[in-house]
Amino acid sequence: MSVVGAVVDESTKLSAVVGARSAGPLAKARDLHTVGDLLEFWPRRYLEHTSDLSNLHVGMYVVVVAEVKSATTRRMQKRKGEMLNVTITDGRDEVDLTFFKSWGHKDALVPGVTALFAGEVGMYRGRWQLTHPAYQVLEGGLGPHGADRGPIPVYLQVKGMQNWSVAECVRIVLDHLEVDSVPEPLPATLRSRHGLPGRLDALKGIHVPRDFAQVQRARHRLRYEEAFVFQSLLAQRRARQAAERTRARRPREGGLLEAFDARLPFELTAGQRTVGETLAQEMSRDVPMHRLLQGEVGSGKTVIALRAMLAAVDAGGQAALLAPTEVLAAQHHRSITAMLGDLAEGGMLGGSEIGTRVALLTGSQPTQARRQNLLDAASGDAGIVIGTHALIQEHVQFQDLALVVVDEQHRFGVEQRDALRGKGNQPPHVLVMTATPIPRTVTMTVFGDMETSTLTELPKGRSPIATHVVPADRPAWVQRTWERIAEEVRSGRQAYVVCPRIGDDGPPTAGSADDEELAAPEPGEGDEAAPHEMPSVYAVEALLRENPALDGLTIAVLHGRLAPEDKDAVMAAFTRGEVDVLVSTTVIEVGVDVPNATVMVVMDAERFGVSQLHQLRGRVGRGRHAGLCLLMTASEAETARERLDAVAGTTDGFELARLDLELRGTGDVLSARQSGGGRSSRGMGRGSFRFLSLVRDEDVILQARDDATALVAADPDLAEHPDLQAAVRSWVDEEQAAFLERG
Ligand code: ADP
Numbered sequence: 001m002s003v004v005g006a007v008v009d010e011s012t013k014l015s016a017v018v019g020a021r022s023a024g025p026l027a028k029a030r031d032l033h034t035v036g037d038l039l040e041f042w043p044r045r046y047l048e049h050t051s052d053l054s055n056l057h058v059g060m061y062v063v064v065v066a067e068v069k070s071a072t073t074r075r076m077q078k079r080k081g082e083m084l085n086v087t088i089t090d091g092r093d094e095v096d097l098t099f100f101k102s103w104g105h106k107d108a109l110v111p112g113v114t115a116l117f118a119g120e121v122g123m124y125r126g127r128w129q130l131t132h133p134a135y136q137v138l139e140g141g142l143g144p145h146g147a148d149r150g151p152i153p154v155y156l157q158v159k160g161m162q163n164w165s166v167a168e169c170v171r172i173v174l175d176h177l178e179v180d181s182v183p184e185p186l187p188a189t190l191r192s193r194h195g196l197p198g199r200l201d202a203l204k205g206i207h208v209p210r211d212f213a214q215v216q217r218a219r220h221r222l223r224y225e226e227a228f229v230f231q232s233l234l235a236q237r238r239a240r241q242a243a244e245r246t247r248a249r250r251p252r253e254g255g256l257l258e259a260f261d262a263r264l265p266f267e268l269t270a271g272q273r274t275v276g277e278t279l280a281q282e283m284s285r286d287v288p289m290h291r292l293l294q295g296e297v298g299s300g301k302t303v304i305a306l307r308a309m310l311a312a313v314d315a316g317g318q319a320a321l322l323a324p325t326e327v328l329a330a331q332h333h334r335s336i337t338a339m340l341g342d343l344a345e346g347g348m349l350g351g352s353e354i355g356t357r358v359a360l361l362t363g364s365q366p367t368q369a370r371r372q373n374l375l376d377a378a379s380g381d382a383g384i385v386i387g388t389h390a391l392i393q394e395h396v397q398f399q400d401l402a403l404v405v406v407d408e409q410h411r412f413g414v415e416q417r418d419a420l421r422g423k424g425n426q427p428p429h430v431l432v433m434t435a436t437p438i439p440r441t442v443t444m445t446v447f448g449d450m451e452t453s454t455l456t457e458l459p460k461g462r463s464p465i466a467t468h469v470v471p472a473d474r475p476a477w478v479q480r481t482w483e484r485i486a487e488e489v490r491s492g493r494q495a496y497v498v499c500p501r502i503g504d505d506g507p508p509t510a511g512s513a514d515d516e517e518l519a520a521p522e523p524g525e526g527d528e529a530a531p532h533e534m535p536s537v538y539a540v541e542a543l544l545r546e547n548p549a550l551d552g553l554t555i556a557v558l559h560g561r562l563a564p565e566d567k568d569a570v571m572a573a574f575t576r577g578e579v580d581v582l583v584s585t586t587v588i589e590v591g592v593d594v595p596n597a598t599v600m601v602v603m604d605a606e607r608f609g610v611s612q613l614h615q616l617r618g619r620v621g622r623g624r625h626a627g628l629c630l631l632m633t634a635s636e637a638e639t640a641r642e643r644l645d646a647v648a649g650t651t652d653g654f655e656l657a658r659l660d661l662e663l664r665g666t667g668d669v670l671s672a673r674q675s676g677g678g679r680s681s682r683g684m685g686r687g688s689f690r691f692l693s694l695v696r697d698e699d700v701i702l703q704a705r706d707d708a709t710a711l712v713a714a715d716p717d718l719a720e721h722p723d724l725q726a727a728v729r730s731w732v733d734e735e736q737a738a739f740l741e742r743g
């Protein structure tokens with residue numbers, strides 16, 4: 001059945017150890033191909049070796065482990081054949097089993113045998129009974145009366161195999177492994193300091209435990225290992241970054257930044273000032289900055305970024321602002337040129353003498369304008385270049401790129417940063433901004449190679465946002481919703497209506513549809529079967545045009561399939577107040593800033609994630625007037641209502657992010673549309689771990705981070721820790737493979 005003589009390690013093919021008959025189903029059903037794969041297939045739960053038989057009731061389906069106390073056969077009077085009566089016990093209570101045919105069971109269920117029984121509980125003559133239960137005799141190292149009986153592992157179902165066969169395969173694999181063939185990424189000092197079992201012991205503790213305490217210790221060890229390997233990788237990256245050199249960009253007196261500050265129409269918040277100082281300091285060092293700035297929607301990140309960009313220009317360099325969508329890039333360009341005034345008219349008649357130029361690069365620009373902008377970037381005439389990530393990464397050459405600001409794109413990984421490196425003579429300083437509140441465990445892992453700043457306060461004079469859930473199946477409530485919109489518009493405000501899809505009746509696809517703009521429906525758990533059609537932008541637009549309550553209002557649509565110039569035109573008109581109601585997809589999810597917009601209606605709100613809804617509603621209540629967000633839903637699913645109530649109940653983005661993390665895992669917090677677990681998904685999210693939970697394991701991560709930082713400081717190349725080095729490298733390989741796959 002197995003290779004004899006050959007060394008078995010975690011990379012050995014399963015078929016060589018457990019045979020093709022078992023290897024086939026394991027590969028097919030669960031994608032398990034190697035010894036290591038199978039060992040990472042953790043039991044979903046464990047059964048106590050002796051179950052409790054005291055809490056039964058008629059009709060209950062039980063799965064229990066019990067010992068056969070007695071077994072008797074009896075000839076039946078009316079029928080041919082022999083009947084088998086077995087009594088099983090947990091040591092206290094008893095249940096009778098009845099088999100109307102003894103054949104096949106009589107030899108298996110003899111007194112003293114322990115087995116797993118499954119069946120429906122009945123009552124006969126005052127005694128509990130299972131009629132023809134399914135059962136599995138438990139053998140293999142199980143002595144009588146619980147000598148070395150541990151919890152029984154129950155695996156996720158493997159099609160074509162019984163649970164006990166899977167367990168048997170795992171046991172065979174473990175029997176073939178030796179301490180020497182199992183790598184040990186954890187240094188002995190750390191293991192003894194934290195009282196952690198060795199890797200092979202831990203694997204045994206997971207799959208063939210003596211008791212639950214051993215399972216706990218084993219899980220802890222393997223989670224710590226996973227955290228530690230990843231933190232070692234991050235510590236190496238941080239060390240490498242600290243050794244990098246770039247040009248220091250020191251502030252200059254009498255420059256753009258001073259002139260800009262002097263004309264700022266508002267006072268910076270304390271938080272904005274502190275972060276500004278941090279950025280100035282880090283940029284004036286010759287080590288490239290890698291900083292993540294998180295701040296609630298509306299906390300004023302753009303001003304911070306702009307001030308840093310101006311400092312870069314003052315220091316003789318250029319800055320690039322990367323937006324996730326063309327709509328956002330255009331909006332940044334509009335608001336930044338407006339804020340700068342004549343400071344953005346460098347070299348032009350009437351422009352400031354110290355002024356620079358702000359170039360916008362979009363896919364839809366006329367060739368002439370585009371060529372000029374590319375030229376300005378290359379010559380350095382444009383101190384600030386704004387565009388989408390793709391555009392800037394692919395097409396632009398800079399004279400001297402000093403600073404890259406990445407807006408609303410928290411998934412801006414090492415790979416993208418590396419791509420930007422090639423743009424300058426030295427690596428640029430990098431500032432990544434996000435309005436998605438990120439729980440600490442995520443900043444310590446996914447962003448573990450960056451420093452983090454957080455803006456906690458909102459600028460003064462911000463109005464609160466009230467959020468309510470509106471049942472879509474109550475016509476009076478729905479009508480009231482549209483009337484609220486009309487009321488806001490009549491008092492001079494504007495409104496958003498957000499829909500989960502565009503609709504087929506729109507104009508044909510044009511231009512580059514930004515990924516984010518194609519509203520992907522996000523079905524919540526348990527409510528997949530949508531009872532009605534998803535409201536589309538065009539359907540809702542038509543509905544609103546027909547509604548007498550909205551008579552005379554200007555309605556426009558915005559979504560990712562519009563041609564880029566149309567998107568810009570619609571957004572510009574909405575910004576100028578020429579459009580009253582904007583019916584759109586989630587294009588407006590991030591960064592769109594129209595302070596006069598005060599009300600937002602989200603159609604089929606249950607289809608959006610908790611954090612996403614929080615982002616969306618951040619579009620209203622940005623000015624002097626109170627914001628109102630109405631979450632419309634027809635879903636009756638409990639989980640959906642719970643999530644929407646949570647959004648309505650708090651405006652604390654961190655709390656909602658935590659909830660998202662709990663409900664949906666890291667993937668969605670990071671807005672990766674990744675599918676469930678398994679090996680291949682790990683690299684995807686740079687933070688989807690096999691065993692580690694970002695919700696539960698904060699302590700483990702903190703500890704691993706400290707330990708790894710110390711270890712890497714002492715042994716930067718991990719030369720003295722080859723197994724750890726190999727584990728780190730294999731993580732990097734997977735990450736890179738996933739990155740390439742994503743394109
Ligand atoms: P976000 O952090 O969501 O990107 P923005 O940078 O778009 O927020 O800022 C939201 C609005 O608040 C903008 O109109 C901006 O001009 C304004 N703003 C920023 N800082 C302040 C401040 N300190 N006082 C008053 N308004 C501010």
Ligand code: MG
Pocket residue numbers: 301302407591
């Ligand atoms: Mg912003």
